[in-house]
Amino acid sequence: MRYVSRFSRTERTLHWVNAVCFLYLLATGLILYLPILSVAVQRRPLIKDMHFWGGIAWVSLLAIVALGGDRRGLLRTARELERLDRSRFNAGQKLNAILTAAFTILFAVSGVLLWLGERDTRYRFASTVILHDGLMFAALALFVGHLYLAILHPTTRHSLRGMTVGDVREDWARLHYPEWVQARDRG
Amino acid sequence: MVEQPEPRRYGRGLFLVTVAGGLSSLVWGKSVWGHVSRVVSPVAGDIAPILPTQGWRIYTVSDHMPTFDPATWRLRVSGLVEKPATLTYAHLRSLPRVEQVSTFHCVTGWTVPNVHWTGVRIRDVFDLVRPYPEAGALQFVSAEDPYVDYLTMQQALLHDVMLAYEMNGKPLPREHGAPLRLIIPEMYGYKNVKWLAGINLVAHPQDGYWEQLGYDRDAWVGRSNGYSSS
Numbered sequence: 001m002r003y004v005s006r007f008s009r010t011e012r013t014l015h016w017v018n019a020v021c022f023l024y025l026l027a028t029g030l031i032l033y034l035p036i037l038s039v040a041v042q043r044r045p046l047i048k049d050m051h052f053w054g055g056i057a058w059v060s061l062l063a064i065v066a067l068g069g070d071r072r073g074l075l076r077t078a079r080e081l082e083r084l085d086r087s088r089f090n091a092g093q094k095l096n097a098i099l100t101a102a103f104t105i106l107f108a109v110s111g112v113l114l115w116l117g118e119r120d121t122r123y124r125f126a127s128t129v130i131l132h133d134g135l136m137f138a139a140l141a142l143f144v145g146h147l148y149l150a151i152l153h154p155t156t157r158h159s160l161r162g163m164t165v166g167d168v169r170e171d172w173a174r175l176h177y178p179e180w181v182q183a184r185d186r187g
Numbered sequence: 188m189v190e191q192p193e194p195r196r197y198g199r200g201l202f203l204v205t206v207a208g209g210l211s212s213l214v215w216g217k218s219v220w221g222h223v224s225r226v227v228s229p230v231a232g233d234i235a236p237i238l239p240t241q242g243w244r245i246y247t248v249s250d251h252m253p254t255f256d257p258a259t260w261r262l263r264v265s266g267l268v269e270k271p272a273t274l275t276y277a278h279l280r281s282l283p284r285v286e287q288v289s290t291f292h293c294v295t296g297w298t299v300p301n302v303h304w305t306g307v308r309i310r311d312v313f314d315l316v317r318p319y320p321e322a323g324a325l326q327f328v329s330a331e332d333p334y335v336d337y338l339t340m341q342q343a344l345l346h347d348v349m350l351a352y353e354m355n356g357k358p359l360p361r362e363h364g365a366p367l368r369l370i371i372p373e374m375y376g377y378k379n380v381k382w383l384a385g386i387n388l389v390a391h392p393q394d395g396y397w398e399q400l401g402y403d404r405d406a407w408v409g410r411s412n413g414y415s416s417s
Contacts, residue, residue, distance in 0.1 A: 034238070036237045044246065045249070082199055083197070105206050105209075106206060109209075119400070125214075126414065127220075128295075130296060130297070
């Protein structure tokens, strides 16, 4: 069986750093957000610190991987995501990637504003917490859809191999991403 | 040879619109969410009861929430008073019972409308302890060490300030300050001290827990802590 390379080491590292940090921030954030978990876990000052510094680590790690990895490859990927045409990514994957990037910026800005607002009223806005909470719901919806397609849906779950070991079956790629494989074949 | 037009780029536009929309929501988010939540919250509450659809978030400053034991709990009222008193839970509940429906505002931006509180007015506690004329403020001491906060005498005697022991028809839940919390709807939540253990009458108000970290001592909703309107 033939395999074709799908995601670079840098892309995979960026993806998994983002995934692990997102789950960590989701877990600590839900403890702060849901009353039932706030009561069960308590230790709010500790959880707040874990959440805030976890967020700083998230953005920092993404920046380190992006700057220290294959920058040219990432720029090529970004240009692919820009266009509506089918290529290595379908429209849903492009939408997911673009929204995830935008949400990362918004999570970081609103999170820092929440942290600063607790220390200085100049940074306090009545809607910051609504933006941060709303982002969580939107990101969670994207995440659940992404997880279903990557792990459960029979015809798409093979894609997980691309994001773990880096390559996928050529016949599967030809079926799901014919334009991309043809472009590869042309060199 | 016909040159292929460069495919249009939409990704950057979508990214920028999403970021700009999100950032601008810092201005309009709360008012829009107020309308949306009236429709969404009842449905979401039925689908996922663990969601904070009523709007409450549970904020604490220490690692553990105090626990309430009716047999041992006491409210100590002391300081500049003629007759310091130590009230049991039963004694507290025997005082004239009042009810009110008011809106709870948190300084971080969330709001819970129409909360039904039951409790006692501070004036009725004063009838027991008889403050001295020089008592100009009240220090509210929480069992959640080191949380304290202050109200002036005038603020404490506003018509809808109360010591609440029931919320929405049930005994005050632990996370909301069981068995007793201060309610002053005109001020942000951090003045509404939870897990009340003591009230000291003093000459002048001082900075409470959050005021020592930069929050306003007079936490009027919409007129303090950097907000100019609610």
